[in-house]
Amino acid sequence: MSAAGFLLRRPAPTGGAAALAGIDRLGALLTLVGAAGLFLLPFVAFKANRILPGDPRALAQALPVWAAVGCWTTLAAVAAVALRVAYAPVRLAAALAGIVVTATALAAAANALTPPHNLIVRVAPGSGFWLLLAALGLLATDAITRLRPGPGVRVLLLALFLGITGLTLALGTFDNISVMREYAVDTSAFSLAARQHILLSLGSLAAAVVVALPLGIFCHRVPRLRPGVLSALNIIQTIPSIALFGILMAPLGALAAHVPLAAAVGIRGIGAAPAVLALFLYSLLPIVANTVAGLKRVSPATVEAALGMGMTRWQTLMSVELILALPVILTGIRIVLVQNIGLVTVAALIGGGGFGTFVFGGIGQAATDLVLLGAIPTVVLAFSAAVLLDALVERLDRVRK
């Protein structure tokens, strides 16, 4: 919600404009987008098998008339709220109701279109569904931003979202939708990919923190080193990820070939080793730069007072400087974690595993549903990490201020 929320945080409508129309401008835009999705684009795509191009179906074609009318009525009510109601809790409730109705309609459409016991046919969400969902999602995000919930409430909202999604998936509500069909083909591959994905992102992050934090402290203490270190890390940051994987393959392969110990601990030219190493290298700049910035923010008078009262250098660093710099350092860690969760996807190209295996597998087989099976969990994972760490940073900053 942070990135989207930031984009949406616009000045309140001026008195004149508001009085002129009495219409919420964002609401108007989202209503147009949602209506376009609902009426001009296919709600679902019906495919005879997983790689054939889809046959577009509108909502009314997929559902019984009464159900389609019920959907339209509810969404019209949501649009009315988006257009005319300024009170954020009502807007949020309307957006959530819209999302529930849209998701239910998708599940119902898939159930209605799939012949019984047929595992070949695929019903995929159509572009109209995605557009509608995006409009409703933005409406919800905007409402949450207007509510300015505290860090605890935001984490609670996230837990609620994940819980409800998990529950409906577990109950099989969406089992007839194409992405879940792909999931059902090999559930153990999915949990393996999930574990690898999380392990690769967190492992490279942990290694980066261990190196970058002392490096940042060092750069703060010895200002002469700062430009050199930061520009070296900057250059690493500009290397495209695929190129970096390639660059690392040769030396790691040679290392594995000539040093038995390296091979024994799992270092190879392809696989997890170059992936972790590359992610580690990308992680250094944000953490080092934010550590330096965070330490710089600590007032020199505070540090002098700490030393003047008889704290050792180490005590001053641990109980004053790092504590005060922590919110900024954590912001760097948040950048790295979200960035790594995305980049791990690319690591699948060199055999690193993770959700990227589905994405690249899907591209190879021209199976969009398989691509989505990799992409959707990656987005959810990155989004959750961002919300959790944002909440943590804000909580720490609040204690400090």
Added chain:
Amino acid sequence: MIVIESLTKRYDSTTAVDAVSMVIERNSITVIVGTSGSGKSTLLRMINRLIEPTSGRVLIDGRDTASEPGHLLRRRIGYVIQGHGLFPHRTVAENIGTVPHLLHWDEARTRARTAQLLEALQLDPANYSEKYPHQLSGGQQQRVGVARALAAEPAVLLMDEPFGALDPIIREKAQDDLLDIQRRFGTTVVLVTHDIDEAFRLGDRVAVMSEGRLLQYDRPEVLVTRPANPLVGRMTGSAERAMRLLSLTTAGEAALPFAAGEQRAEGLVVPTSASLREVLSELLWRGSECATVVDADGTPRGQLTVAAILTRGRPA
């Protein structure tokens, strides 16, 4: 007693402090005054070894400060800086408890001492203990800074421009508080300032520094009446020196006995603690000739006339 023996600090080509020697009496306030770059802060920081001297030594009560690790030395010496330097992430009580905590005092003792200091500085412990520094006014932050420096009952308190960040009215109050606190706890205070008025107001002895050298170190009235060199004369302000001299003497010290049958003078009544400068100013304003000096109980102790005050404004 602090003995400073030819203390010197050199950086590459410049000499920040040049062979300064001085003796600071116990239970007194010594003010080091000088322009920026005079080396006064460097001198102060060499006393608690935040800056290590190039040569020379410092003895506190006969013990060489170099004989123990710097951070242990600093736990025995109070330190107050401009802009207070309070820890923003710690409450007032936690800030004050910093050094007791480092010295492993037990909880109860730290709490009792914190309460005592807050009361001494007119901050209600019940109200202020759990506040964070940003919730306090500038003057309150400064007082908490002083309380923190005094927490572990140091015999010596070093203050580097402690009142520099305060506006003039609060500054005067803070200076009075410092005088009270010093009397109450008997601390040896060494204070650095660029403000000559503050130096004269607070200092039992004043050291004037310029370009790393100690120009003169003496009682304030000696600096006014017998400046060691023209620079000291300029700093003490030759145009104002008579008034400055009057401000150094209290009405109690200068009071003359009553003439027979004149016990109860009419008109202006002043306390013994008022300075002659204040009494003179008030007499001129009222157009009176004579004031009665009373002590804290209101008992008349003597009288002051304009003529008597004027003789005090001349060098003895």
